[in-house]
Amino acid sequence: MRLFGIETEYGIARQDLDHMDPVVESMELVRAYLTAAFERAWDYSGEDPHQDARGFRVPGLQQDQEELEFAKTDAHRPFSFYDMKSDLVLPNGARFYNDHTHPEYSTPECRNLRDLVAHDRAGERVVQRAADRRNRALGGPRVTLYKNNTDFHGHSYGCHDNYLVARSIPFPALVKGLLPFLVSRQLVAGAGKVGIESQEAGVRPGTFQLSQRADFMETELSVDTMHNRPILNTRDEPHADPTRYRRLHLIVGDANMSEYATALKVGTTRLVLDLIAREAAPDLELEHPVTAIKVFSRDPDLKTVVRRKSGKSISGLELQTAYYLAAEKALSGMEEETDWILGEWGQTLTDLEQDRGRLVGRLDWVTKLWLLETFMEAERLAWSDPWVASLDLEYHNVDPERGLFLGLEAEGKTTRLTTDAEVEAALETGPSDTRGGLRGLCVRRFREQIASVQWERVQFRGWVKTKALDLGDLFEPTAVQALRQVLESAATPDDALQAWNAINKETLI
Amino acid sequence: MKVPIMIERRERPFDPVPKPGPSEEGGGPTRPETGSPDKDNLLKRMRKVDPKQAERYRQRTGQ
Numbered sequence: 008m009r010l011f012g013i014e015t016e017y018g019i020a021r022q023d024l025d026h027m028d029p030v031v032e033s034m035e036l037v038r039a040y041l042t043a044a045f046e047r048a049w050d051y052s053g054e055d056p057h058q059d060a061r062g063f064r065v066p067g068l069q070q071d072q073e074e075l076e077f078a079k080t081d082a083h084r085p086f087s088f089y090d091m092k093s094d095l096v097l098p099n100g101a102r103f104y105n106d107h108t109h110p111e112y113s114t115p116e117c118r119n120l121r122d123l124v125a126h127d128r129a130g131e132r133v134v135q136r137a138a139d140r141r142n143r144a145l146g147g148p149r150v151t152l153y154k155n156n157t158d159f160h161g162h163s164y165g166c167h168d169n170y171l172v173a174r175s176i177p178f179p180a181l182v183k184g185l186l187p188f189l190v191s192r193q194l195v196a197g198a199g200k201v202g203i204e205s206q207e208a209g210v211r212p213g214t215f216q217l218s219q220r221a222d223f224m225e226t227e228l229s230v231d232t233m234h235n236r237p238i239l240n241t242r243d244e245p246h247a248d249p250t251r252y253r254r255l256h257l258i259v260g261d262a263n264m265s266e267y268a269t270a271l272k273v274g275t276t277r278l279v280l281d282l283i284a285r286e287a288a289p290d291l292e293l294e295h296p297v298t299a300i301k302v303f304s305r306d307p308d309l310k311t312v313v314r315r316k317s318g319k320s321i322s323g324l325e326l327q328t329a330y331y332l333a334a335e336k337a338l339s340g341m342e343e344e345t346d347w348i349l350g351e352w353g354q355t356l357t358d359l360e361q362d363r364g365r366l367v368g369r370l371d372w373v374t375k376l377w378l379l380e381t382f383m384e385a386e387r388l389a390w391s392d393p394w395v396a397s398l399d400l401e402y403h404n405v406d407p408e409r410g411l412f413l414g415l416e417a418e419g420k421t422t423r424l425t426t427d428a429e430v431e432a433a434l435e436t437g438p439s440d441t442r443g444g445l446r447g448l449c450v451r452r453f454r455e456q457i458a459s460v461q462w463e464r465v466q467f468r469g470w471v472k473t474k475a476l477d478l479g480d481l482f483e484p485t486a487v488q489a490l491r492q493v494l495e496s497a498a499t500p501d502d503a504l505q506a507w508n509a510i511n512k513e514t515l516i
Numbered sequence: 517m518k519v520p521i522m523i524e525r526r527e528r529p530f531d532p533v534p535k536p537g538p539s540e541e542g543g544g545p546t547r548p549e550t551g552s553p554d555k556d557n558l559l560k561r562m563r564k565v566d567p568k569q570a571e572r573y574r575q576r577t578g579q
Binding site for chain 1: 555557558559561562563564565566567568569570571572573574575576577578579
């Protein structure tokens with residue numbers, strides 16, 4: 008049982024307007040990807056952001072009042088809530104929609120890093136193709152999209168990494184094992200940022216930090232995601248059989264441009280989850296994790312230490328190294344992908360210690376810092392110069408003709424884990440070994456018969472009541488493969504459902 | 517606590533980078549030539565960036 012995915016909210020800007028309407032722009036952007044009229048298909052019944060993994064349900068979220076205010080404003084618009092969301096389910100099993108005025112691409116569920124990186128990159132192409140079409144309709148290059156997490160004025164939007172976790176692992180064990188790791192994960196996966204922000208309270212220029220999101224972490228644990236953001240989100244929304252699974256929904260991470268950083272972000276987290284499941288995670292609890300994530304982010308020299316609950320002090324690099332060594336001891340030699348993660352993680356930590364220049368083109372924050380310093384030296388700029396923050400923003404532009412990271416990539420100065428052909432293939436089909444791929448297969452084969460879709464279910468029409476294809480406990484590769492064969496060979500959804508229901512599922516495990 | 521950071525680079529049994537074709541070299545992730553003096557294209561691209569674009573950039577809070 009291994010499954011992960013990434014949700015990315017993109018920043019969106021109109022170059023020709025002083026004040027754009029973010030609701031309309033995000034909605035129109037998503038719809039520009041369509042080649043036919045929008046039809047509502049997403050089923051929201053599986054979503055419950057108020058359920059907390061600590062075993063209770065919160066009556067409200069801190070964002071509710073703000074959302075209510077926006078809803079009042081949006082109520083006067085000539086379209087419904089569902090029109091505004093414009094939820095699309097793509098032929099690769101991904102979800103593409105307008106989430107809180109940000110175009111969001113959620114990858115289909117993946118079982119291996121290579122698929123995940125390809126689908127994350129496919130998301131960049133989806134949003135850029137939508138922007139290209141939108142710009143053609145607008146008559147010029149007006150809409151720009153950024154794969155980042157801040158507007159440099161105190162407004163952040165997320166890139167969430169998600170992991171299927173056994174419900175049998177006690178949530179407190181996840182908290183204890185993950186918090187010190189997540190506080191220091193930015194050394195590997197930070198996207199870099201110019202300036203220091205706080206929630207909706209402006210920016211202090213003049214410095215460079217590792218992470219885009221660290222400034223916005225305000226508490227250790229919370230079910231909230233838009234205010235009072237936690238290092239470890241406690242939303243209990245498994246999108247799977249709730250008696251057997253959790254979905255670990257991490258909102259602390261940055262959106263990565265680098266494929267290598269994306270792979271290490273998710274790969275190292277996956278290994279730490281494996282350690283926690285084996286009760287082999289190091290005991291490194293910190294006294295003040297929220298402070299620690301900020302001070303680590305604001306120290307590109309990686310010298311700062313924070314206090315552990317034990318009273319000893321520890322640096323971010325030492326934290327990462329302790330997790331690496333535990334993973335090396337417990338997990339090495341078991342499978343190819345695990346060994347690849349271990350090898351690259353270890354080398355990255357060594358390079359961070361000895362010569363971080365070797366990580367240009369691999370880690371985003373190192374690459375961005377190198378680009379900015381190169382430019383600042385050439386143009387004699389200070390960190391406080393507004394141009395530097397503008398270059399930071401442009402690093403994340405997903406237009407290959409403009410984006411700084413993509414320019415570096417085009418010159419062969421970044422480490423790629425995919426080929427263009429693999430990314431193009433990921434636009435068309437989902438992973439062959441997950442329910443995400445099956446969702447995409449349903450969309451490709453039976454689009455006209457689909458009544459609704461969500462992560463764990465596809466509903467087909469054609470009867471008095473719709474019939475459901477339940478994917479809530481479909482994670483074993485043999486079962487996925489069996490259902491794939493059924494869906495590929497069936498002439499209709501009815502044939503597929505009958506054939507699938509006739510199979511003894513116990514034989515597939 | 518001082519954890520030694522001298523970690524030996526392991527052999528990569530798993531190569532996430534596609535196998536090279538007959539005309540290509542290497543087998544693992546390629547380490548970019550960042551020391552190359554060929555920064556002109558990038559600097560040119562960076563000079564085209566509107567110095568004020570970050571000041572104008574505004575988003576609503578997301579998740």
